[in-house]
Amino acid sequence: xxxxxxxxxxxxxxxxxxxxxxxxxxxxxxxxxxxxxxxxxxxxxxxxxxxxxxxxxxxxxxxxxxxxxxxxxxxxxxxxxxxxxxxxxxxxxxxxxxxxxxxxxxxxxxxxxxx
Numbered sequence: 001x002x003x004x005x006x007x008x009x010x011x012x013x014x015x016x017x018x019x020x021x022x023x024x025x026x027x028x029x030x031x032x033x034x035x036x037x038x039x040x041x042x043x044x045x046x047x048x049x050x051x052x053x054x055x056x057x058x059x060x061x062x063x064x065x066x067x068x069x070x071x072x073x074x075x076x077x078x079x080x081x082x083x084x085x086x087x088x089x090x091x092x093x094x095x096x097x098x099x100x101x102x103x104x105x106x107x108x109x110x111x112x113x114x115x
Contacts, residue, residue, distance in 0.1 A: 001026045002104040004095045009109030012085055016113075020080040022095030022106060030073035033098045036080045038091035038111075045094070049080060053099075062088070085113045 008020040020036065035050040049059045049069035057069055068081040078095060090113045095106040 002029075002032070002097050002102070004097060004104055004106035006093065006095050006106040006109040009093060009111045011112045011114065013115050014086060014113055016085050017081070017083045018085065018111060020082065020093055020095075020109060020111075022078040022080075024076045024078075024097060028073075029071070029076040029078070029097065031099060032102070034069075034071060034078040035096045035098070036069060036078075037094045037096060038089075039094070039108075040091040043091075048093070051078065082111070085111075087113045089113050 003025045005023050006020060008018060010018065012018050031053055033052045036048045037045050038048050039045040047060060048063055049067055051057045051069045051071055059067060066084045071078045090111055092108040092110050094108045097104040
């Protein structure tokens with residue numbers, strides 16, 4: 001069993017930055033592929049960024065060059081560094097941990113981008 005807790009969301013002005021954290025407990029995170037998803041009101045949940053157990057990353061086209069996903073296996077934590085934020089990035093951001101047969105989600109953290 002894996003418990004995921006996101007933190008780091010909040011209100012930021014357009015052009016600003018935030019770093020989201022996803023702390024895992026209950027299992028060893030390094031065996032899991034990790035992802036950050038987001039869901040805005042009235043929209044479907046979408047993948048923002050993902051990192052495999054081996055460290056390979058991929059990003060949604062809308063965030064390439066602005067967001068960076070990373071993992072610290074020693075701290076059992078995954079991060080999402082978000083720069084040059086836009087109002088379109090506003091959403092609830094969710095962390096996920098996946099491997100064959102397992103699929104875990106955090107409770108989400110709100111990101112608001114507004115002046």
